Amino acid sequence: MRARAAGLAGLAALLLGGCMVGPDYTKPSVPMTSIYKEADGWKVAQPGDHLPRGQWWVILGDPELHALEEQVAAANQNLKIAEARLREARALVRFNRAALFPTISAGFGISSIRDSANRPFLTPNVNTGSSGDLLFSLDMSYEIDLWGRVRRTVAAARNEAQATAADLETARLSLQAELAMDYFELRAADAQKQLLDATVKAFEAALRLTTNRFQGGAAPKSDVAQAQTQLDTTLAQATDVTVQRAQLEHAIATLIGKPPAAFSLSPRPLDTPPPDIPVGLPSQLLERRPDIAAAERRVAEANEQIGIAKAAYYPTLMLNASVGFEGSSFGNALNASSLLWAVGASITQTIFDGGRRRATSDAARAAYDATVAGYRQTTLTAFQQVEDNLAALRILEQEAQQQRRAVESAQLSLQLFTNRYRGGVDNYLQVITAQTVTLSNQRNEIDILRRRMDASVLLVKALGGGWDVAELPKP
DSSP: OHHHHHHHHHHHHHHHHOOOOSOOOOOOOOOOOSSOTTOTTOOOOOTTSSSOSSOGGGGGOOHHHHHHHHHHHHHOHHHHHHHHHHHHHHHHHHHHHGGGSOEEEEEEEEEEEEOOTTOTTOOTTOOOOEEEEEEEEEEEEEEEOSSSHHHHHHHHHHHHHHHHHHHHHHHHHHHHHHHHHHHHHHHHHHHHHHHHHHHHHHHHHHHHHHHHHHHTTSSOHHHHHHHHHHHHHHHHHHHHHHHHHHHHHHHHHHHTTOOGGGOOOOOOOOOOOOOOOOOOOHHHHHHHOHHHHHHHHHHHHHHHHHHHHHHTTSOEEEEEEEEEEEESSTTTTTSGGGEEEEEEEEEEOOOOOTTHHHHHHHHHHHHHHHHHHHHHHHHHHHHHHHHHHHHHHHHHHHHHHHHHHHHHHHHHHHHHHHHHHHTTSSOHHHHHHHHHHHHHHHHHHHHHHHHHHHHHHHHHHHTTTTOOGGGSOOO
8 A cells, every 4th residue: 555655646746747858958168268368467357346336437437427327227218128128028937937837717608598490300390499508617727747848938938038137238238338438439529629629729820920921021822821721621620520529419318318409518528548447357258248148048048949849749738627507597506416527637649740840849959059159159259359459458558659759749840840930941831731740640649549448448348347147137
């Protein structure tokens, strides 16, 4: 008796718990290096000194940018789309998890039936009469998850929800980085405008000088024409910068969820030095990039799909039960003699499907291979982005020093040629050339600073912006 009871208990455990068919998930390997190629001269991040959690832009040291970034999460519409998709993915987890429990439904039916006297095979003049029926029922159906199909479906939905949560963080980081880059480009446009406005004043003074010398007979009229041309060209450049600034201001307004007409930023030249950014180790990048986390979670989801496809080769066991009352009128519907019930089980096994299950299984394995390749490619792209921006910052720092010396040399050259022109030693063409070279070098210096700030933002983005895989929800 004890052995029989143990056997029955084991059978019940098998039926209720089932087993899992299909491969267990193992996180795929990715190409990895111990250090970055561009690591020389960069501080390695320690556990306590990496990018600030969430508000990574504080390292850029601009309070106005900080205030703008705070508005992205609350008002950006693209971010709201990503957040809604996360809620949808979480709802699908609950939807699929419901299949682990029985489905119970209640029903009430009432009918009155009168049979036709002219039905086939009926003797003529037979009184068929009429009848009524009342039915109260409670029905239950339940699929025993013998092979783990339902559990794997729930796990796949959970992995997709986690991937969608990482997608939300990727969208948030991308929008924050886009705002920071637009902001620094706008400030660079302000710096260009300030430089061009100051240059216009200098060229106006040069025009007065050439006019006075022409009126005094010390210079030809061509000098006046050249000075006027130089002034008008610079005025056009100063006007053109305002187009770019207006477009950048409109882009920032859209990012923070405001109509461009309701938003403005007062001019302020870019003068923020690039920050020192601790870069961490390559292996830490896998934990700090939400897009890598999303790709890995989708690999896990694809692995579950292989198990789901394999479960289709095994029989399906359904339990069904029904209890209720049936009578011919309200008076006898709830009598004890009107009680009805039924309990049963059914096993269904597909014998032939023309290769549909095999095709589904092959498709699931191909999709898994594709997601693994996508995960590895995402990781390689992340390493490339870090290396690109480390190299850009290193090289641009050297270029900024070289450009500063070029600006100083050009300013000295302009001063010397202007003095020689005043003394009648050189013609005005030398001054025009020196003015053009000086302005070009000054504008290039501003552009290098803008590129350094952009590279800093892109490096923070490439490092994950202070995000960590531990922040993935457990739906």
